[in-house]
Amino acid sequence: MTTIGDRLHVTEVSPEYWRVAIDNAPLNLFDARMFAAFNVLMDRIESDGNLKVVVLESTNPDYFVAHYDLGYEEAPDVPGAADFTDWPRFVTRLAQSSVISVAKLRGRARGHGSELALACDIRFASREKAVLSQIEVGSSVVPGGGATEWLSALVGRSRALEIIAGADDFDADTAERYGWVNRAVPDGELDDFVHNFAHRIAGFDKQPLGLAKHLVNARAGVPSEADRWASNHAFLTTTTWPATQERVAELVVAGLQQEGDFELRLGHHLGNHDKS
Structure with a gap:
């Protein structure tokens, strides 16, 4: 196992199949150091001639990635x-790579955690333990990592609005019905299921795998980098609004970005938080 920037642990199951474990205790917040580690990972993925499939998972059973870190340190x-x-450039590289990316979701994937999963080609979720949410509107911002584009394409306009405007938590079964994830798998079976799927892909020839992904991308209408860039900048603009800064400060006092019930049941608390 190798570690990239103390945020990602890479296990080469075989030359063709890697597992990448996200590790940023205690909540696996998406911060600038995690982004840097993913950029290094992407460099390695693109330069490896043998790699065919990468599985993203978490070392924390409660959090795949909680959400964007409010104390994000730039570069x-x-x-x-x-x-x-x-x-948006990272997502484009991942989407256009010949390597198949799989998100194994156990625990909470909210905000940018959901968007990281959406950036992967395929998503499998623990039926009992996965929680997905786009919490941004409940925090007085908008999604900035691609959720608007991916969800509109995957689940349709009305359900995308339900997810984004409602800012509530979704269980894996509902996410599967909506098309947010490929499958909800019983938690006790999830590890073997994902491993067997990745191992199966790893046994196929790399060239047709890459071509198949390229053709599917062309037919499916993968969101453009420009669209994701526009959403990214819209998110950053909302963070400067005084009302947003006031709302976020209140949420931090209530328990946001801290271990405890507020983060564990964030969807519930966002909808019931008293701003007065």
């Missing part, structure tokens, strides 16, 4: 560092 002095405005 730290580490390998792979980039401003958050470079996120």
Whole structure:
């Protein structure tokens, strides 16, 4: 196992199949150092001639990635560092790579955690333990990592609005019905299911896998980098609004970004938080 920037642990199951475990205790918040690590990972993915499939998972059973870190530090002095405005480029690289990316969702994938999962080609979720949410509107911002584009394409306009405007938590079964994830799998079976799927892909020839992904991308209408860039900048604009800063400050006092019930049941608390 190798570690990238103390945020990602890469296990080469075989030359063709890697597992990447996200590790940023205690909540797996998406911060600038995690983004830098993903950029380094992407460099390695693109430069490896043998790799066919990558599985993203978490070391924390309660959080895949909780959400964007409110204390986000722009471009730290580490390998792979980039401003958050470079996120759409990362997603484009991942979507256009010949490697198949799979998100194994156990725990909470909210906000940018959901958007990281959406950036992957395929998503499998623990039926009992996965929670998905786009919490941004409940925090007085808008999604900035691609949720608007991906969800509109995957689940349709009305359900995308339900997810984004409602800012509530969704269980894996509902996410599966909506098309947010490929499958909800019983938690006790999830690890073996994802491993067997990835192992199966790893046994196929790389060239037809890459071509198949390219053709599906062309037919499916993968959201453009420009569209994701526009949403990214809309999110950053909302963070400057005084009402947003007031709302976020109240949520932090209530328990946002801290271990405890507020983060564990964030969808519930966002809808019931008294601003007065």
